[in-house]
Structure formats: C-alpha cells, structure tokens
Amino acid sequence: MRERITFVQKLGESLDPSTFKINGDSLTGPQIKAAREDRLTWALEELPYELQSLLEGAHEIHIRWVSPVAYEAVSPFLARLPPGFHLFFTPGAGTKAENTSEMLCSVLSEIFGGIHCSSPTASFTRLPNNRFSHATALQYFQPLSSLSGFIEYSKDKLCSPSDSSCIARLDRLNEASSLDISYDTISHALKGAASWPYQPHTIHATSRPRSRTEVGVLSADKPKNMEPHELGISGLLTVLGQDSSPSATVFTFPSRHRDAESGFSIKFLEPTGLHPTLQIRLDSNKPPSTDSYCSPHAYFTLPSTVFADKYQLDDDLFLASRNLTKLQYISQPVDLEAPEYVMEKWGSSILVELSPPNTEKSAPWTAEIPLHLRYLSPAQGGYHKVEVPYPAVFWACAAEEGTKFPTNPFEKVNLGYDGLFGPRTVFWHVEPRPEAGKLLQNAVKVPVLDLDKSQWVNIVTAITVLIGFAWVSWKLGVVYFASGHGSSAASSKPASEKKKQ
Incomplete structure (x- = not known):
C-alpha cells in the first residue's frame, strides 16, 4: 500500500520546517489552516475477497461521494x-464482467449502506460514447448524506479491533467533504482519496507497516516559469521512515480545474406547484479568462422524483427568457409521464449552458431552470419532501491549440460532465454558497394522497362507482323497454301482424 497525505494552504501562507518533529515513522507539527487530502493505493491482492471479485470484472469503476x-x-x-453518491462504470468482457454486473449493486449497498439500485441494466443511465473517448459507459446517482455505512464497513474489513489508529482515521471521514475511489484495468490497482475542506488541521501522520507514506505541507505558488494553463505548488515533503528532515520543493503542473473566484446560490421560485423553477444566482457575469472563449454551464444530477423536459428546453425564445443558451446534454431515456414509484432508472443528469447578460461591469445575474415533479406514492400527512442537490456550476473555457493536460498528482477525472467536453477544456469552478444554512440542497413540499384519509377515499370511490353503475x-333499462323490446310488446306484435295479413 502507498499513502500520500497532503496539506495545502492558500497563496502566501507557509510553514517553518523547524516546527516539524519527525520520529521514525511519524511526523507531527503545529495546527495550520489548510485543505487536507489523504490518498491511498492498494494492489488488487491486498483487498478483501468480495472486492477483488467485483473489480476483476470491471473495465473501470469510479465512485465519487460529495458532502x-x-x-x-x-x-x-x-x-x-x-452532493451525493456518484458511480461511473464501464463493464469488462466475459464471464467475470457478467458476475460483476450482477453483484455490483448488492456489494455497493453492503459497503455504503442504502444504495437502492438493482442492476446496471435496470438502474443505470448510459453516457454518450459518440463524443469523447474518456467518458465511462454508465452512470448512477443517488443522494447520500453521510459515509457512516462506508466507515463501519471499512472498520470491519480493514482494521483490527486493537488498531485504534486505523479506527480513528476512519472516524475522521465523518468530517470529510469528498471521497473518491477508482479502479481501472490499466493500473490494476484501487485508488482512494478523501478530502477535508479548508479549515484548521493539526499536522500529524503515521506510517503503517509495509507501506510507503509521503507527507506534504504545501501552498499555492506562482513560479516565474509557470505557463498560463499550469498551477504552481511549493512547500515541504517528507517520506516517513526514510527522511530525517523535510525537503523543500516547488513544481508546476497542467490543470483542467481552476477557481473562478466567484460564487452562486440556488433556490426554488415561489409558488412551486408541480412544475417548480430553480433559480441560479451568480455573483458575476464576467468570464474568468479573457484569453479564450468561455461559457458558463450548470450540471445537474436530478433524482427520480423530478425531471427536466428536453422538448421545453428546445425553444430558443423560451431559453432566452430564462437566460439560458441551450440544453447541451440530457441523459436518456427520460419518461415524461411515469410516476416516481414505477421508475427503475436512478433519475437523470442534464448539462445546461447559461447565457450571462452582456454588460461592461461585473454584476450579479440569474438563470432559471424549469423542472417537473413526478406523481409520488401516498404518505402519512399528505406530503412528500423532494430534495434537489445543488448543481456543479463552472465556466468552460477552451485552452490554446496544442495545450495538453496529462494527469497531474491532484487531478480528478470521470466526473460525468468532463466527458461531455473536449480534452482541452478548462473548468473554472464557481463556489456554491447557500443563502441560508450550510446544506447544498433545495427542498420542495409535494402534496400526495394522505394515507390517514385514504380509507374514506376508498369507501366514497366504491359508493360512487356503485351509484354510477x-x-x-x-337508464339502459328505460331505453330498452321504451323501444318496444319488452316482453308485452314482443307477445302482442305477432297478433297485430296476423290481423294485417
């Protein structure tokens, strides 16, 4: 197993190496304000048997959880x-691939708890394979508020009861902002990365037996030789059990993900009704880069309770009235009529290009996304709460011709939307900032059949049907007898006909 622990401070922040204490396989230091990432790599044979069996039949699998x-x-x-649980999956070939597809959802439910898919065929949506080759084949999403299920599973499978250090590290995942797990047949290794937000962290790291642990305390930097498409990092690196003191380092690397240095919030417009509208409010209408063409986008993962109508989003005049340019992508198929309780697919993802107002000065602006609620199952009290997670909002800018973006030490790929753009696209991310509270989701109350009153509905419905019948x-009897088809009319008719003869 290989491990890399990285603390990253903001530009201009640094740490005196004399404050570090290195004692064999452990390192301690002061409390600093930084973001933290723990990245681990396991060979396939180091994993529990059920995970080995699952991964051997996958061409690639990427799990992304966001708080x-x-x-x-x-x-x-x-x-x-x-925010939520994302899965991007490309099955392999042969018998092992069939076994993986059959057991994938049950294994995921065992590891993370509460994963509701049944199989890739029934529950996943297919990603387009006619655009760019770096996209996976299938996608799954569902809201998942915490990693409690994953933490308990990992304690049981990866930690011995006496290993308090392992248990403590897993408990720390309760405060993580994201978790990424990836496997592909090329590397034949499982890679995991957990991230914690920019906040106070105490520097402490311990190397595990038979593993290589590297610790970096870094900060953003701007070296003189840095290219426009690169990011700079400087700081201190230490390999535990090998180095007696930290080593200074500075390096640059190409990156497709950058900070737009602006924020956005989102809310449902009132009244919501059964056709709610999500309003995105962005702090600035100015692109983050003036050296290339840029356009703002919003990427949604909508649960099965709500959907967007691609036909409604195909009207140019309607789009212009909502500050939208076009619907770039929507997963297929999307049933426009089915109630939520018969849906097998997880939901749908959409990528919408926004249309900022053209003004000389930077100014806040809004865009509106029309959505539609599905019919939901009955509930106690007569209401369901439907929650829609915040989208990922970013400016997509084209890098200069000939620019290449090889994988860097901190790169994230297979995010769903990155496979919908070309390999030279740079994503300038806009930070989500809720107007109230800290949760990155919006809720709408949906009226449904009240189970407490449904018995009266059944009785009244039955009585109404009987009265109607x-x-x-x-009425049919009245018409029948009035038309001369009754028994008396039938018996008298032959007699009258004989008299006429």
Whole structure:
C-alpha cells in the first residue's frame, strides 16, 4: 500500500520546517489552516475477497461521494460535483464482467449502506460514447448524506479491533467533504482519496507497516516559469521512515480545474406547484479568462422524483427568457409521464449552458431552470419532501491549440460532465454558497394522497362507482323497454301482424 497525505494552504501562507518533529515513522507539527487530502493505493491482492471479485470484472469503476454541507476548496482541490453518491462504470468482457454486473449493486449497498439500485441494466443511465473517448459507459446517482455505512464497513474489513489508529482515521471521514475511489484495468490497482475542506488541521501522520507514506505541507505558488494553463505548488515533503528532515520543493503542473473566484446560490421560485423553477444566482457575469472563449454551464444530477423536459428546453425564445443558451446534454431515456414509484432508472443528469447578460461591469445575474415533479406514492400527512442537490456550476473555457493536460498528482477525472467536453477544456469552478444554512440542497413540499384519509377515499370511490353503475343500468333499462323490446310488446306484435295479413 502507498499513502500520500497532503496539506495545502492558500497563496502566501507557509510553514517553518523547524516546527516539524519527525520520529521514525511519524511526523507531527503545529495546527495550520489548510485543505487536507489523504490518498491511498492498494494492489488488487491486498483487498478483501468480495472486492477483488467485483473489480476483476470491471473495465473501470469510479465512485465519487460529495458532502451535502457547503465547504471551501483551495487550489488544486477545486473539481466539484453535485452532493451525493456518484458511480461511473464501464463493464469488462466475459464471464467475470457478467458476475460483476450482477453483484455490483448488492456489494455497493453492503459497503455504503442504502444504495437502492438493482442492476446496471435496470438502474443505470448510459453516457454518450459518440463524443469523447474518456467518458465511462454508465452512470448512477443517488443522494447520500453521510459515509457512516462506508466507515463501519471499512472498520470491519480493514482494521483490527486493537488498531485504534486505523479506527480513528476512519472516524475522521465523518468530517470529510469528498471521497473518491477508482479502479481501472490499466493500473490494476484501487485508488482512494478523501478530502477535508479548508479549515484548521493539526499536522500529524503515521506510517503503517509495509507501506510507503509521503507527507506534504504545501501552498499555492506562482513560479516565474509557470505557463498560463499550469498551477504552481511549493512547500515541504517528507517520506516517513526514510527522511530525517523535510525537503523543500516547488513544481508546476497542467490543470483542467481552476477557481473562478466567484460564487452562486440556488433556490426554488415561489409558488412551486408541480412544475417548480430553480433559480441560479451568480455573483458575476464576467468570464474568468479573457484569453479564450468561455461559457458558463450548470450540471445537474436530478433524482427520480423530478425531471427536466428536453422538448421545453428546445425553444430558443423560451431559453432566452430564462437566460439560458441551450440544453447541451440530457441523459436518456427520460419518461415524461411515469410516476416516481414505477421508475427503475436512478433519475437523470442534464448539462445546461447559461447565457450571462452582456454588460461592461461585473454584476450579479440569474438563470432559471424549469423542472417537473413526478406523481409520488401516498404518505402519512399528505406530503412528500423532494430534495434537489445543488448543481456543479463552472465556466468552460477552451485552452490554446496544442495545450495538453496529462494527469497531474491532484487531478480528478470521470466526473460525468468532463466527458461531455473536449480534452482541452478548462473548468473554472464557481463556489456554491447557500443563502441560508450550510446544506447544498433545495427542498420542495409535494402534496400526495394522505394515507390517514385514504380509507374514506376508498369507501366514497366504491359508493360512487356503485351509484354510477346503478344509474347507467336504470337508464339502459328505460331505453330498452321504451323501444318496444319488452316482453308485452314482443307477445302482442305477432297478433297485430296476423290481423294485417
């Protein structure tokens, strides 16, 4: 196993190396304000058997979990996704791939708890394979507020009861802002990365037996030789069990994810009704880069309770009235009529290009996304609460011709939307800032059949049907006898006909 622990401070912040204490396989230091990332890599044979069996039939699998609590990110940990549990999956080939597809959802539910998919065929949506080759084949999403299920599973499978250090590190995931787990057949290794937001952290790291642990205390930097498409980092690196003192380092690397240095909030317009509108309010209408063409986008992962109508978002005049340019992508299929309780797919994802007002000075502005609620199952009290997570909002800018973005030490890929753009696209992320509270989600109250009153509905419905049936039967009888088809008319008719003869 290999491990990398990284603390990253903001530009201009630094730490005196004399404040570090290195004692063999451990390092301690003062409390600093920084973002933290713990990244681990396991060989396939180091994993529990059920995970090995699952991964051997996958071509690639990427799990992305994002906390619903708002957090501050710093460079280079800037890539964002809507809060919740995301899964991007490409199956392999052969018998092992079939086994993986059959067991994938049950294993995920065991690891994370409360994962509601049944199988990739039934529950996942297919990502487009006719745009760019770096996209995975299938996608799944559902809201997941915490990693409690994953923490308990990991304690049981990865920690011995006496290993208090392992248990404490896993408990720290309760405060994490994101978790990323990836596997692909090329590396044949499982990679995991947990991130904590920019906040006070005490520097402490311990190397585990038979593992290599590298600790970095870094800060954003701007070296003189840095290219426009690069980010700079400087600071101190230490390999535990190998170095007796930290080593100074400075380096640059290309990055597709950058900070737009602006924020946005989102809310449902009142009254919501069954066709609610989400309003996005952005702090600035000015692109973060003037050296290339940029356009703002919002990427939504909508649960099965709500959907967007692609036909409604195909009208140019309607889009212009909502400060929208076009619907760039919507997952398929999206059933416009089915109630939520018969849906098998997880929901849908949409990518919308926004249309900022053209003004000379930077100014706040809004865009509106029309949505539609599905019919929901009955509930006690007559209401369901539907929660829609914040989208990922970013400016997509084209890098100069010939610019390449090889994988850097902090890069995040397979985010769903990055596969919908070309490889030279740079994403300038806009920070979500809720107007009230800290949760990155909006809720709407939906009226449904009240189970407490449904028995009266059943009785009244049955009585109404019986009364209606009786009334129709009576009317048919009246018509039948009035038309001369009754028994007396039938017996007298032959006699009259004989007299005429």
